[in-house]
Amino acid sequence: MNYTELFYPPRFAVGPGSIQAITDFTKEANLTCALIVTDAFLASAPVMAAVTDVLKKAGIPYYVFDRVISNPDAATVDRAAALYTEKKCDHFIAVGGGSPIDVAKGASLVAANGGAIQHYIGVNRTVHQGVPVIAVNTTAGTGSEVTRAFVLTNRENHTKAVSLDHHCLVAFAVSDPQLMLDLPGEVTAATGMDALSHAVEAYCAVNHNPFTDGLSLQSAGLVNGALLTTLHEPYHLDSRTDMCWAAALAGYAFSNSGLGLIHSIGFQLENICPVPHGQAVGLFMPYVMDFHRQAIPERIADLGVACGFTDKSIAAKQVVAHFYEMITAAKIPTLREVGFRADDIPALAAMAMEDPTLATNPVQPAVEEVEEIITRAYCNDLQ
Ligand SMILES: [Fe+2]
Missing domain, CATH: 3.40.50.1970 (Rossmann fold)
Structure with a gap:
C-alpha cells in the first residue's frame, strides 16, 4: 500500500x-x-x-x-x-x-x-x-x-x-x-517568517504531495507579497488577510508533509537561547535553503518562481538572496543578536541532528554540514 x-x-x-x-x-x-x-x-x-x-x-x-x-x-x-x-x-x-x-x-x-x-x-x-x-x-x-x-x-x-x-x-x-491589526511589528515579523518557513519546508519535505505542493507555493507567494506591507502598514486589512491565508495554507501543508532542517535547528536554538520561534526559524531559513540548492535545486527554484522570479534557471539562487533581504527588512535579529555564542555551534548542530523534524528533511545531512550552516548564519555569510 x-x-x-x-x-x-x-x-x-x-x-x-x-x-x-x-x-x-x-x-x-x-x-x-x-x-x-x-x-x-x-x-x-x-x-x-x-x-x-x-x-x-x-x-x-x-x-x-x-x-x-x-x-x-x-x-x-x-x-x-x-x-x-x-x-x-x-x-x-x-x-x-x-x-x-x-x-x-x-x-x-x-x-x-x-x-x-x-x-x-x-x-x-x-x-x-x-x-x-x-x-x-x-x-x-x-x-x-x-x-x-x-x-x-x-x-x-x-x-x-x-x-x-x-x-x-x-x-x-x-x-x-x-x-490582528494591533499586533506588535516584532510579532508580525516573527510569526510571518514562521509561516514562510513552514511553506518552504513543506514544499521540500520528503513526504510532499500534490495537495501540499499547491498549498506551499501559494503560501510562499502570499507571504512574499504581504508580509513587508503588513509591517509597513499594520492596518492594511488586505495584507493582514493574505497573511492569515498564508499561515493557514502553510499549516495545512506541513501538517501533511512534515518539516525539516530549518525547524530542526530552530527548535534546538530555542533550547539554548530565549528566542521566539519565528525568529529562530527565520534566521536559518536562507542558509538551509542555500544548502538544499545542491540536493533539490528544482524545488528551491519553484519557490523562487512562486515569489516572482520568472527565470527558473537562476530562480533558486535569487529566492535565497531575496528571503535573506526580507529577513533583514523585517528586522529579524541575527544569531549574535539573540545571544548565541560561536562556542555553542557544535552543540546546536548535534542537537539538531536529534530533532524529530529532521526525519522529513529532503536529505539527511552530516553533522559537519549542519555545523557549517549554523556557522554561515552566525557569520552572516550568504555568498
Ligand atoms: Fe514553525
Whole structure:
C-alpha cells in the first residue's frame, strides 16, 4: 500500500469579521459552556472582549484559563484540562497564537481520553477524538489552528517535543485579520517568517504531495507579497488577510508533509537561547535553503518562481538572496543578536541532528554540514 491520508480541520473561517461565525458553529454543534484558554496579556486585551462579546450574544457561558505562558509545558495543559472538567465545560476556545492553541489542543485530548498529557506526547497516542476546540487565531504564522501538531516544552531538560495526533485537530478555526491589526511589528515579523518557513519546508519535505505542493507555493507567494506591507502598514486589512491565508495554507501543508532542517535547528536554538520561534526559524531559513540548492535545486527554484522570479534557471539562487533581504527588512535579529555564542555551534548542530523534524528533511545531512550552516548564519555569510 502506498497511499496518502490528508488531515485538516473540518471547518475554518478566514477573513474580516469571521469571529462572528463562532455563533453559528456553537449553535449547530449544540455547545453550551466554554473554557477560554489564553494568556494573561490577551485576557485583558481587545481581542478577548471581541470573543466574549460573541459568546454573550450567543448565550454561551464561559470560564477563563489565562495561565498559558509562551513555550507551554505539560503541567499547563493538565491544569487547563482539570479546570475544564471542574467547570463542566463542553468545549475549549483557544484565544491566541501557537501557545494557547497548543495548550487547548492538548487539554482537549486529556479531557476526552483521561489521565495526563504526558501519556499522549508522541505520535497518535490517543484513542478518542479530543473534545471540541474552537481556535481563535491572533497571529498569522504558527498554523496551529489547522495542524494536528502540538508543541510542549520540558522545563527540566530544556527540550521541546512536537506531538502529532489527528485527534487534536480543532473543530473550528477562526483567522480574523481585524483581531490582528494591533499586533506588535516584532510579532508580525516573527510569526510571518514562521509561516514562510513552514511553506518552504513543506514544499521540500520528503513526504510532499500534490495537495501540499499547491498549498506551499501559494503560501510562499502570499507571504512574499504581504508580509513587508503588513509591517509597513499594520492596518492594511488586505495584507493582514493574505497573511492569515498564508499561515493557514502553510499549516495545512506541513501538517501533511512534515518539516525539516530549518525547524530542526530552530527548535534546538530555542533550547539554548530565549528566542521566539519565528525568529529562530527565520534566521536559518536562507542558509538551509542555500544548502538544499545542491540536493533539490528544482524545488528551491519553484519557490523562487512562486515569489516572482520568472527565470527558473537562476530562480533558486535569487529566492535565497531575496528571503535573506526580507529577513533583514523585517528586522529579524541575527544569531549574535539573540545571544548565541560561536562556542555553542557544535552543540546546536548535534542537537539538531536529534530533532524529530529532521526525519522529513529532503536529505539527511552530516553533522559537519549542519555545523557549517549554523556557522554561515552566525557569520552572516550568504555568498
Ligand atoms: Fe514553525
